[in-house]
Amino acid sequence: MNRQFDKTMLSRRTVDEITGGRRMRRNRKADWTRRLVQENTLSVNDLIWPIFLIPGHNRREQIEAMPGVDRMTADLAVREVEKAAKLGITAIATFPNIANDMRDQTGSNILQADNLINQATRMIKAQVPEIGVITDVALDPFTSHGHDGILRDGIIVNDETVAQLAEAAVLQADAGADIIAPSDMMDGRIGAIREALDAHGHQDVGIMSYATKFASSFYGPYREAIGTQGLLKGDKRTYYIDPGNTDEAVREAALDVEEGADMLMVKPGMPYLDIIWRLKEAFGMPTFAYQVSGEYSMIKAAAQNGWIDGERAMMESLLSFKRAGCDGILTYFAPEAAQILNRS
Ligand code: PBG
Numbered sequence: 001m002n003r004q005f006d007k008t009m010l011s012r013r014t015v016d017e018i019t020g021g022r023r024m025r026r027n028r029k030a031d032w033t034r035r036l037v038q039e040n041t042l043s044v045n046d047l048i049w050p051i052f053l054i055p056g057h058n059r060r061e062q063i064e065a066m067p068g069v070d071r072m073t074a075d076l077a078v079r080e081v082e083k084a085a086k087l088g089i090t091a092i093a094t095f096p097n098i099a100n101d102m103r104d105q106t107g108s109n110i111l112q113a114d115n116l117i118n119q120a121t122r123m124i125k126a127q128v129p130e131i132g133v134i135t136d137v138a139l140d141p142f143t144s145h146g147h148d149g150i151l152r153d154g155i156i157v158n159d160e161t162v163a164q165l166a167e168a169a170v171l172q173a174d175a176g177a178d179i180i181a182p183s184d185m186m187d188g189r190i191g192a193i194r195e196a197l198d199a200h201g202h203q204d205v206g207i208m209s210y211a212t213k214f215a216s217s218f219y220g221p222y223r224e225a226i227g228t229q230g231l232l233k234g235d236k237r238t239y240y241i242d243p244g245n246t247d248e249a250v251r252e253a254a255l256d257v258e259e260g261a262d263m264l265m266v267k268p269g270m271p272y273l274d275i276i277w278r279l280k281e282a283f284g285m286p287t288f289a290y291q292v293s294g295e296y297s298m299i300k301a302a303a304q305n306g307w308i309d310g311e312r313a314m315m316e317s318l319l320s321f322k323r324a325g326c327d328g329i330l331t332y333f334a335p336e337a338a339q340i341l342n343r344s
Contacts, residue, residue: 040322042315044088044341048134048288049334051077052225053096053120065221066293067300069332071097074120080335081128087338091132093181093330094120096141097227106150107142110168118175125176134208135177137169137193138184146223146232148184148239156238162189166196173202181265183210185239191259208288209261212249212275215240218268218294225293249275250282257283265330268292270317273324280325289321291331315340 011018027037052071054061060070072080081092096116102109109115121133138148139161145151149161161184169180180197182189190209197205215237223229241249253264262285266276269289280287299317303310314333321329331337 040319042318042322042337042341044338045090046318046322046326046328047089047334047338048091048093048132048328048330049084049089050093050095050290050330050332051080053077053094053116055098055116063221063225065224066297066332067304068336069225069296071225074116074123077120078123078127081124081131084335084338085128085131087335087342089131089334089338090328091134091179092124093134093136094124095136095222095226096120097225098141100144100227100231103142103144103231105144106164107139109142110137110139111164111171113171113174118171121172121175121177132178133176134179134181135172135175137165137172137180137182139164140184140228141226144231146228148236149186156186158186158188161186162192165189166192169193170196170200170202173197173200173205177205179206179208179263181208181210183213183267185210185213185241188259190256190261194260206262207260208263208265209253209256210267210290211253211256211261211264212272212279213240213265213267214243214249214272216243216268216271216292216294218271218292221293221297243271246275246278250278253279253283257285262286263288263327265290268295269321269329269331270295273320276321276324276326286327287325288328288330289324289326291317291321291329291333293332296332311336311340 027033054071054073056073057075058073060072060076063069063071084092094117098109098116117135121135124133140146140148147156149156165182165184172180180193182193190207193207264279264285265288266272267290269291276287276289299310299313302308314337318329318337
């Protein structure tokens with residue numbers, strides 16, 4: 001049955017009586033005033049670009065689950081990184097996809113001074129010195145089981161993993177990495193890596209801690225990118241944070257700050273904007289978000305289907321990180337976003 005509205009009953013007061021003459025839309029009336037009152041903005045200085053590396057020369061491979069993202073050999077990566085630097089992108093973060101027969105139970109390839117990551121760092125630093133190089137020190141691209149730590153009797157052993165990560169961090173710094181970014185979530189790794197770096201003369205190499213990394217489904221496409229999708233046994237819940245927890249994330253970040261982290265990162269990004277906000281409020285540290293593979297792919301897929309305006313969704317998602325308190329964002333969109341920022 002349709003309700004019959006008595007229009008005299010809808011509002012007895014005029015809008016001016018309701019708002020007292022306060023009208024929020026005044027500031028939104030034109031492009032110039034919207035620009036004038038905009039509180040947060042995105043710039044190329046906020047962008048860090050994660051890239052995937054493969055061994056060999058002059059080769060690139062498409063990552064099916066990440067439309068527009070390729071794995072590249074280091075020589076091609078150097079050229080792409082050169083372009084990124086010209087666009088004003090501040091730093092890159094490198095991730096390797098090594099041959100399966102190089103992966104083993106302990107991820108020993110991470111301890112090779114001339115492994116794919118370290119080779120690429122040397123080439124990039126030699127040819128594009130003006131861009132920052134951030135290397136992930138975690139075992140998952142190097143282990144035969146896809147875990148971020150050493151696996152013994154079904155358990156990821158913490159302390160042995162930390163010792164290996166500290167050693168790997170020194171090798172990455174020796175190769176020229178500017179920032180070490182441990183993404184493994186082992187306890188005590190930040191302090192151990194800081195001590196190892198200092199002991200080897202790398203006082204100027206920073207640590208960007210993946211301080212609050214959640215056990216997330218949004219990493220799915222990354223597993224294809226580094227070739228661990230068929231390898232990973234079980235899940236990472238014994239070391240990543242439960243997606244339901246906030247206080248735990250703050251405590252985790254507090255430990256990393258105490259142990260000597262220079263910067264904090266929250267990962268994934270958009271589903272965890274509240275964590276970004278809390279960490280920025282609590283510590284006032286340089287704070288970053290990693291807009292991970294699944295977040296990228298969702299936007300790309302919806303755009304490819306014509307369901308959303310991909311370019312606008314990309315820019316809006318990046319701006320949301322700034323609003324939440326981020327100083328910068330690791331994002332696969334970096335080159336695309338930088339191009340747009342440079343033309344406006
Ligand atoms: C693990 C690592 C992950 C990502 C980067 N390093 C997550 C994982 O494999 O569990 C995810 C990045 C992304 O999804 O874009 N050390």
